[in-house]
Amino acid sequence: MTPGPMVELADLRVRYGQREALKGVTFEMRRNEVFGIIGPSQSGKTTLLKVINRTLDRVPGVMISGTVMVDGVNIHRMKDVYSLRRKVGMVAPLPVGLPLSIFDNVAFAPRMAGIRDKADLEARVERCLRQAALWDEVKDRLDSLGTRLSGGQQQRLTIARALSHDPEVLCLDEFSIAVDPVTTMRIEDVLKELRSRMTIILVTNLVQQARRLADRTAFFLNGELVETGPSEVIFSDAPANRKTYEYVNGIFG
Amino acid sequence: MFQATPFTRRKQASELLAKSIFLLMTLLMVLPLILIVGYLVYQAWPILSLDFLLTNPRHGMRAGGIWSPLLGTIYLVVISLIIATPIGVLAAVFLNEYARDTWFTRMVNLAVVNLAGVPSIVHALFGLGAFVLAAGLGKSILAASLTLAIMTLPVIIASTKEALAAVPMAFREACWNVGASRWQTIRHVVLPNSISGILTGVILQVSRAAGETAPVMFTGVVFFKAIREGDLFAYGPFDQCMALSMHLFTISTQVPDVPKALPYGTAVVLLGTVLAVNALAILIRVRLRSRRKW
Numbered sequence: 440m441t442p443g444p445m446v447e448l449a450d451l452r453v454r455y456g457q458r459e460a461l462k463g464v465t466f467e468m469r470r471n472e473v474f475g476i477i478g479p480s481q482s483g484k485t486t487l488l489k490v491i492n493r494t495l496d497r498v499p500g501v502m503i504s505g506t507v508m509v510d511g512v513n514i515h516r517m518k519d520v521y522s523l524r525r526k527v528g529m530v531a532p533l534p535v536g537l538p539l540s541i542f543d544n545v546a547f548a549p550r551m552a553g554i555r556d557k558a559d560l561e562a563r564v565e566r567c568l569r570q571a572a573l574w575d576e577v578k579d580r581l582d583s584l585g586t587r588l589s590g591g592q593q594q595r596l597t598i599a600r601a602l603s604h605d606p607e608v609l610c611l612d613e614f615s616i617a618v619d620p621v622t623t624m625r626i627e628d629v630l631k632e633l634r635s636r637m638t639i640i641l642v643t644n645l646v647q648q649a650r651r652l653a654d655r656t657a658f659f660l661n662g663e664l665v666e667t668g669p670s671e672v673i674f675s676d677a678p679a680n681r682k683t684y685e686y687v688n689g690i691f692g
Numbered sequence: 693m694f695q696a697t698p699f700t701r702r703k704q705a706s707e708l709l710a711k712s713i714f715l716l717m718t719l720l721m722v723l724p725l726i727l728i729v730g731y732l733v734y735q736a737w738p739i740l741s742l743d744f745l746l747t748n749p750r751h752g753m754r755a756g757g758i759w760s761p762l763l764g765t766i767y768l769v770v771i772s773l774i775i776a777t778p779i780g781v782l783a784a785v786f787l788n789e790y791a792r793d794t795w796f797t798r799m800v801n802l803a804v805v806n807l808a809g810v811p812s813i814v815h816a817l818f819g820l821g822a823f824v825l826a827a828g829l830g831k832s833i834l835a836a837s838l839t840l841a842i843m844t845l846p847v848i849i850a851s852t853k854e855a856l857a858a859v860p861m862a863f864r865e866a867c868w869n870v871g872a873s874r875w876q877t878i879r880h881v882v883l884p885n886s887i888s889g890i891l892t893g894v895i896l897q898v899s900r901a902a903g904e905t906a907p908v909m910f911t912g913v914v915f916f917k918a919i920r921e922g923d924l925f926a927y928g929p930f931d932q933c934m935a936l937s938m939h940l941f942t943i944s945t946q947v948p949d950v951p952k953a954l955p956y957g958t959a960v961v962l963l964g965t966v967l968a969v970n971a972l973a974i975l976i977r978v979r980l981r982s983r984r985k986w
Contacts, residue, residue, distance in 0.1 A: 494868055499793045524871040535866040538885055547880070548870035597866070604870055 443511055445470045445608055445638040446491060451505035453486050453495070453662075460486045463505065464664040466657060468608075473630065473639045475653025475670065477646055479686070482659040484642045485532075488610045491640075492527040493520050510607065525552060528606030528637075532613040534593035536585030537600075541568075541577050544585040544596055548604040563603055571599035572629050591622030598626065602633075609633065610640045615648065627652060646687050650674045658683045732963065736956035744957055748918045753943050754950050758958055760919050763926060764933030765965075767833050768908055769901045771929070772840035777894050779841075780848030787849070788856040789878055807846035815843040816910040824911050832930045836912030843907055844897040851893025855886040888980035895973040899966040905937040913938045915946075936962045 444467035453461040461483040468474040476484050489495035490507060493514060507514050509526065517523050525548065537544050545564040554560060564581070568574040573595040577588070585596050594614060601609060611630075615623040630639055630652060643649050649656050650670060657667035658680070666673070666680045678684050685691050696704075733740075743757060750756030787804075791797040819839025829835040859882050867877040913935045919926035927933050936958060944955045 492869060494865065497792070521871040521873060524869060529869040531862070531865065531869070533862065535862045537863055537866055537881060539881075547867070547872070551867075551870065551872040551876050551880075600866070600870060 442470055444468060444508075445510060446640070447506075447508040448487075449506045449508075451487075451490065451507060452503070453483070453490060454502040455498075456500045460662050461490075462662040464659075464662075466664060466667050468638055468640060469655075470638055471635060472654040473634050473641055473652050475649030475656035476640065476642045476659060477644075477649050477656060477686070478659035478665075480644075481661065483662040484659055485612055487659075488529065488612055488640065488642060491608070491610065492524050492529055493517075494524075494529075496520075521552075525604040526607050528601035528604065528609040530594075530597050530601050530609070530611045530614050532616045534590055534597050534617060536588060536593040536596055538584065538586050540582050541585050541588070541596065542581040545599050545603050548600060552604060564599075567599040567602045570602050570629065570633065571595040572625050573599055591618045594618050594622065595626065595629075598629065606637060608638045608640060610642070612642045613644055615643070615645065623648075646674075646689075658686060660686070729963065732956055732960050736953055736960045739951075739953040739957040740960065745961065747921055749916065749939070749943075753916060753939075753947050754954070758936065758939065758961060759921055760917055761934035761936045761939035761958070762961065763919065763924070764833070764913065764917075765902050765936045765962075767927050767933060768837050768840060768912075768935060769898055771833065771837035772844060772901050773894065773897065775838060776841035776845045776848055776897070780845050781852050781890060781894075784849045784852035784856065785878060785883075788853045789874060789882065804846045804849050808850060810843075812843060812904050813906045815839055816907040818842065819907055819911040830930070831914075831932050832912050833927055833933050834912070834929045836908040836933075839907045839911045840901045840904065843904065844901055847900070848894055848897055851896070852890045855889030855893060856882060858889060859885050888976050892973045892977050892980075895969055895976070898969045902962065902965060902969075903937055905935075905941060908935050909938055915942060936965075 446468040448467070449465050450463045451461055451465070452459070452463050464483075464487070476487065478484055486495065489498075490503060491509065491514070495501055495503065503515075509523065514523055537547060539547065542564055545567050546560045549560060549563055554563075565574060565578075568577065573592060576592060577596075585593065588596060594617065598611075598614070614626060618626070627648070630641070633639060639652075641649060641652055653670045655668060656670045656673040658665045658673060658678075660682060666678060666683050668679065672678055673683060674687055676684070678687070682691075745757060745762060746759050747757035748760045749758065787797060787800065791800075816839065819835060819842065823829050823835035823838045824831055827835075829838075863881050863885075864877055867881055868874075872880070912932055914932045915934075915938075917932060917934050940955060940958045940962065943950045943958065
């Protein structure tokens with residue numbers, strides 16, 4: 440397989456009715472890198488993720504133009520949107536435990552993809568819960584409800600669910616917003632483990648989190664890509680754009 | 693500090709006054725219900741027995757029981773809900789889970805709301821024209837049930853939509869994000885978590901269908917009809933039948949010299965059926981709350 444970029448965006452524009460959320464952004468995310476996306480709210484970060492797994496398509500009044508390639512394929516030409524979504528794992532800002540047992544939460548995606556074999560499912564559930572650093576806390580109560588876990592545990596459950604369909608891209612949208620600092624650090628360790636196996640897109644409001652984890656980082660402002668580059672440059676004293684420096688150092692934002 | 697000033701005393705007085713008025717209104721609301729039920733049961737007491745339920749009216753409806761109208765009402769309610777429930781629930785699933793916000797779905801939603809407000813006598817005329825005459829069903833249980841189904845349909849759609857909308861959007865998005873189709877999401881997450889609410893809405897329509905007189909009077913219910921006593925299959929779908937609501941109207945106003953307890957007994961059975969069904973709906977709702985998974 441050609442080791443081209445994992446995700447390529449070319450002149451991507453998104454409008455919600457009159458409001459332009461993304462104003463023509465072009466950049467790429469490479470294989471097996473942690474790609475950080477920072478920027479103040481309303482800068483189009485979440486919109487970008489929803490374009491990539493095509494959950495934005497059905498939102499009323501949305502207009503999408505430009506091309507998005509995942510693994511070399513134009514996603515808007517794909518006939519099977521479900522396989523795209525299995526390829527792209529998504530973790531939302533607020534943890535969502537489905538009203539099912541912990542086991543069924545993680546087995547949900549494989550089951551929806553047609554896997555019925557019990558041994559296979561059990562192996563997957565254990566692997567994903569281990570990868571999400573949740574196994575030891577829940578292994579004795581896999582039958583209890585996922586919604587009864589604490590917020591931090593639910594967020595790791597959400598990550599385990601996102602891993603259960605073997606994604607090649609893992610998108611995290613401000614995963615630490617509802618999670619305590621200790622759990623945040625645990626999840627960050629999880630991401631460091633996963634980075635060798637998949638591309639991780641890390642949208643975050645915490646500038647320091649992107650600095651700690653991301654190989655490369657993009658700075659978004661009001662739907663425009665201000666600059667993208669290696670994290671050492673973005674978080675240095677001399678990024679290409681003055682605004683990046685000001686945002687990173689808390690002078691505005 | 694912490695001393696009552698004239699202002700706080702006024703505040704406490706107004707608080708007491710407000711609370712008393714609200715309580716009074718609540719009691720005023722409960723009072724008629726207790727009076728109605730109490731008075732009905734008191735008047736009907738001499739006649740209430742199993743025999744009353746299981747025998748046909750006799751002697752020009754001046755004696756006997758209510759078997760024929762009771763079974764007729766059961767037929768009408770059950771058949772109408774068998775027709776209306778699948779159509780209403782599935783239509784509501786489409787409207788809430790699949791339909792995009794287009795002029796078409798807006799029209800459908802508007803139609804549902806307006807249909808729910810149509811007076812039952814208009815439904816009766818529609819049923820007469822559409823089912824009895826145009827469809828050639830004649831005055832029959834089937835025609836009357838179809839008319840009741842049309843009448844309950846919009847309310848079933850509305851209550852089902854409400855139950856579906858109570859399932860948080862985040863659950864659906866989480867399912868779509870892992871590659872589940874809309875149907876898989878509905879089947880495994882949305883319906884299991886709204887089924888109790890949907891059932892409650894459907895069951896509440898039982899009391900409405902049982903109580904209506906006009907729609908069935910025009911389309912399948914007759915003044916008097918004797919049937920085999922104690923046989924649950926005494927009516928066929930194309931027969932005409934009696935109904936409790938109509939029977940109550942008849943013996944209260946149309947037949948002279950009816951013993952006083954007879955209409956009261958009929959009313960108690962009708963009311964008892966409705967209250968029992970509503971209690972069932974409340975039980976289901978309580979179970980839904982206690983089993984709520986989020």
